[in-house]
Amino acid sequence: MDIKTTPKILQGFCELLPNDQKDFDNLVNKIKSSYAKYGFSNIDTPVIEYSDVLLAKAGGETEKQIYRFNHYDNDLSMRFDLTVPLARYVSMHWADLVFPFKRSQIGKVFRGERPQKGRFREFYQCDADVIGFENLDIKYDSEMAALIYDTMKSLNLGDFVIRINNRKILSGFFSYLGLSDYITEILRIIDKLEKMGLEKVNQELLSTTDLMTSDTIKKILDFVSISGSNKEKIDKLKNMQGNELFFKGVEELEDVINTSYLLGVDEENIRIDLSIARGLDYYTGTVYETNLIGHENFGSVCSGGRYDNLTNYYSDKIMPGVGISIGITRLFSLLKENNMLDSIQETKKGCVILPMSNDVNDYASNVAKLLRANNVTCDVFWSEKSGKAKFKYASRTGYKYTLVLGEDEKQNNKISLKDLETGTQETLDASEVINILKQ
């Protein structure tokens, strides 16, 4: 037993000290409450699945990022997102679910990348999706915008903007230009507009196909930079030339925006942005990204969109959906790095009881019993230490109140309540202390 193993964790895996964990849990609980308020039901799926199930849809890039291993006769993988498990879940359980199925899931996902600074290989995602059976009303796209808005408000991270677009507008526009075969590629390049700048995008667009001319590029860039209020942008889009798909997208976008206002989204916090396309191939309608104003370098903190068929790889049933996701581990880490945790910190409710000598331990036990029976969070410092050590413990645990119990308090059946923030101390009856602590 003399040789010790060095305790350490893997790079890219995150673990927090208790105070940070409390802040992290606060964020997660706010997201959870917000999702629940919109009627989403929580589900939980296995962390490990059969590789052939989990990777049914995956391409080369995804497969490289998987923790995959053999166990007895099984080829297993760890989930790399919560969307594929959702697709598998609704394909298995559709007969027992109520549609539209509004599900939320908050859980860890795993990316087996080579370690790089700042990349998480284990992180939490907070997902909410509505899945329809055969079809799903466009109003749900507005609900998701309202859900992003409410969730961001509750997180209290300052000003934010939901950037919204519709993939049908993009697809319609590009096929109208005769660039149908290059839509995915062009969209991918445009998606990088913010990151790479105009010139580089121009260059990359030119090299996509011979059909691409300077004139076409101008049309494309004019299109993605249409300006004005949301209403003005919609009006401009309506007056453009385009095909059926294009105008279907414009109609959807107008409906989604207007209904989102009715559902409570402030016009200031939602903005049509024709340059966003979302990297993933499966979005087919509305797409969302969300930025913190003044912290655009964080990238999108809440993203998602509409897809035509979630369960393509597992089922003959058609199940369209719309969903959003918050990568909360990454967001928390950015907030911490940028000293932005203040706004989400809450005073720790409850108290620490300090029995000042062993002779008052029985009295301290009674007080603890009474407080807890009244649902007051209550820690007791039981160790035989100096008074100084006892108060040091109390202040380090972070509770606002300390209950000091000595011979006097015991004799008079009183409690000395010390407010560690103000330093004031008063001697009170138990019922008075409970009233203060329950506030």
Place this chain on the structure above:
Amino acid sequence: MDIKTTPKILQGFCELLPNDQKDFDNLVNKIKSSYAKYGFSNIDTPVIEYSDVLLAKAGGETEKQIYRFNHYDNDLSMRFDLTVPLARYVSMHWADLVFPFKRSQIGKVFRGERPQKGRFREFYQCDADVIGFENLDIKYDSEMAALIYDTMKSLNLGDFVIRINNRKILSGFFSYLGLSDYITEILRIIDKLEKMGLEKVNQELLSTTDLMTSDTIKKILDFVSISGSNKEKIDKLKNMQGNELFFKGVEELEDVINTSYLLGVDEENIRIDLSIARGLDYYTGTVYETNLIGHENFGSVCSGGRYDNLTNYYSDKIMPGVGISIGITRLFSLLKENNMLDSIQETKKGCVILPMSNDVNDYASNVAKLLRANNVTCDVFWSEKSGKAKFKYASRTGYKYTLVLGEDEKQNNKISLKDLETGTQETLDASEVINILKQ
């Protein structure tokens, strides 16, 4: 895309339908609240760790049960409990922690056994431990008993008994009989008393060593079956012959029991049981098991105990602790099998809004906005379906109240509130509806 992958999950992995998940989450939330009320801080550790770290302490049996694999140059394992990660955590972070360190952790653990019916390979554990630095007051053992009591009460699963013992009593007793070298083996056999019955235990005890005589076995069995109230048992133990360790254990047990009463544990719900030893080798003092009365076949639903040094394998620091664990996945599955979920089910708070035609969608949006702004959980059924389909959705989602919105309601700025349990419906102002729904 025509060939579909069959959606399925691995045997021994659990996933629930939304209504069961709600009940499961209720249980977990109650445990979480109870742990928090006693001042435990939540932590969260990685699911994957270095094999040499996670298996530093493990023997042959544990290693066979591990999901272990190579990834790039690393030999990795998935955590098989929350105790080893806790030992690693306090060894790494001790300088930043406040001692006694009261930590709770609720998370999934993984056992890579060959699949067997009824055995989970992925399951949740709900752990609470107090870790001392160099020493830890015995009062914390009483706190853990009170924590078990409060948690079990809050779970509302009927009558229960906490069975309590102290390993020092057992160790002291057996060394006094000259059976020191066989303590572990004898304790392991006695641990099986309930499962195997007296005769089999008798037999196994006889074969442990030539020192074991019928007379010794009689002494052992008399000892483990000492009867009476807790006080009577303590008195009988005090009057036995024994060594220092034995009487140290009796003194601890008496103190733990008596303080647990002061902390609120009902004497009916805690019982000294000298036959329990807990299989694990590392318990050195108090040990707990908890049974549901009338469901003893469930085995212990909440167990734990005191250990001398948690961090032996990682650190030169001595860190004794006392902890408990609830295997909530297994418990939930037993409750479900035995139709015992009724007692933990709660009416789903909130409502479903049914817009009766597309003409009232805007009005429905406004009502949803208002309710949610008042923190009322609110789902809206946006699909264009028949009235029958709408009410079917409302009843299947499980909310008590449905808000019916048609042309009349819109014209008069009213809401028809239907109670799906009683079938009654009344037409009200929004403020009245909010009052009812907030109750």
